[in-house]
Amino acid sequence: MASTAQPTTLTDIEREVIAFFVGAVQALGLPKSLGEIYGLLYISPEPLSMDEIMTRLQISLGSASQGLKQLRSFNAVRTAYKPGQRRDYYEAETEMRKLLGNFLREQMRPHLEAGKERLDHLEELMSASPDIAPTQRQRIQKLQSWNQHADRLLPMLNLFLRS
Amino acid sequence: MASTAQPTTLTDIEREVIAFFVGAVQALGLPKSLGEIYGLLYISPEPLSMDEIMTRLQISLGSASQGLKQLRSFNAVRTAYKPGQRRDYYEAETEMRKLLGNFLREQMRPHLEAGKERLDHLEELMSASPDIAPTQRQRIQKLQSWNQHADRLLPMLNLFLRS
DNA sequence: TGACATTTTCATTTTATTTTGAAATAAGTT
C-alpha cells in the first residue's frame, strides 16, 4: 500500500505528478528525464540528494547529474543547503511564474535573436538584388514586420505571468 | 551568380528565408524538413509542385510527401488549384496569425487537455489518501490553480495574434 | 595530506526520430 512505500518506490500520487511534468516538458521539446527529476522534486516535501533521485527514479548517475545541471541552468531547481551534510540536496522552484519566465528567457530568446540576425541579413541581400521579384520583396517585408510583433510578445507573456 | 540561378538552385535570398523558417520550426521542436518546405513555399511567388519541391530542396519523395501532409494538417500549406494541371500545386499560408493560431490549437491544446486529466486524476488520488503529507497536498493544489491560469493563456495569445 | 564521498564529464551504447526509396494506391488520359 502507498502509505508504507519503500524508499525506492513511488506512490501513485508521486507517479502522477511526475507524469504531469513529463508531459509538460515534452510539450516544450525537452527530454523526458528533466520532467521526471523536476516532478519528483516538486512533489517531495523535502529536498533530495542526487542519490535518492537516482534510486527512486531508477535513472543513471549521469542522467541525474546532467538533468540536474540543466534544470539548474534555468533555475527550475536549486541546491538547498543542509547544515552538517556532505552531499548536495536539491529542491524544485515551485513558483510557476518564475519557472516559465526563466524558461522563456533562456530557451526562446536565443532563437528570436538568431531570427533577427537572419532578417537583417535578408535586408542586405535584398538591397543587393534590385531584380528580386516583387512578391518576394513583399514576403520578406511581411516577415520583418511580423518579427517586430514577436518582440512585443515576450514582454506580454511576462505581464501575464505576473498576473 | 544568384540572378541567373538554375531551376534546381536556390538563390541566396531563398536560402536565407528557408534557414529562417528552419530555425523557427526547430525552436518549436518540429523536424527541419518542415521548415525547409514551408520556407521554400513561403518565398516562392508561385505555387510549387511536389516534384519541384523535391528537386529544389534535394529531399526525397517520401519526405516531401510526408512533410506536406503534416504542414497541411495544421493549415500551414494548402493546395492551390491550377486549372488544366494534373499534379497538385502547393502554396504557403503567409498569414502569420493564422499560422501560429492553428499551430497552438493543434499542437498545444492536446497537451493542455492531457494535463488537465492528470490533475483530475490527482484530485481523486488525493481524496483517497487522507494521510498524504500537507506539503504534497499544497503543491498539488498549486498545480491545479496554476492550470486554470494556463487556460486563460491561449485565449490571450489569440488576442495578441489578432492585434 | 591521505582516505573517502560526491559530483561532473565524456566516450560508448541505447533509444527515438527522421529520411529514404521502392511498392502500393490513386487519379487522369487516350
Next chain:
DNA sequence: AACTTATTTCAAAATAAAATGAAAATGTCA
C-alpha cells in the same frame, strides 16, 4: 481498360538525441 503520371505508405537505413557508467575531478573530513 490499359497506360501514364502523381501521391501516399511503410519497412529499412541513416541520423540525431538521450541514457549509461566508468574514469576524472572536486570537495570534505580526520
